Amino acid sequence: MSVTLTVRDETTAGDVYEMPLELPSERITVRELIRERVYQEVKDFNLGRGNVFRGLVQPTDTERIINGNRLAYRFERRREIDWKEQYEKALEAFSRNLFLILVDDKQATSLDEEFVVNSRTQITFIKLVPLVGG
Numbered sequence: 001m002s003v004t005l006t007v008r009d010e011t012t013a014g015d016v017y018e019m020p021l022e023l024p025s026e027r028i029t030v031r032e033l034i035r036e037r038v039y040q041e042v043k044d045f046n047l048g049r050g051n052v053f054r055g056l057v058q059p060t061d062t063e064r065i066i067n068g069n070r071l072a073y074r075f076e077r078r079r080e081i082d083w084k085e086q087y088e089k090a091l092e093a094f095s096r097n098l099f100l101i102l103v104d105d106k107q108a109t110s111l112d113e114e115f116v117v118n119s120r121t122q123i124t125f126i127k128l129v130p131l132v133g134g
Contacts, residue, residue, distance in 0.1 A: 001026060003117055007037065008124045023117060030101060031111040034090050042083035051075040056125060057089045100126040
């Protein structure tokens, strides 16, 4: 049974953005959660017309911009994104602790960690913003 819930993005700089995410099942691993999120955001971008991608990880050949309360990435020239490439980047970013995932305020620590979700489950992706300077 599929579940639609709200996913929240936060940065350590205080930026917040919320979006709906449809999951294929109530029981899901962290790896599957990342896959579904990346697949959906890349699909939405590829169906659109703009050159600004708002997603979990930065695509190749883009410039990072601040767009309202959400980090975004601008392409110099419009192109489609490969969701599998973005998915691999997101898995790598998770393993390098470039973002954290909280499920109902409990930090997910492994890609294979499994949890049960419903429409009230709170999932937060916390993007860690690198410090500037030395």
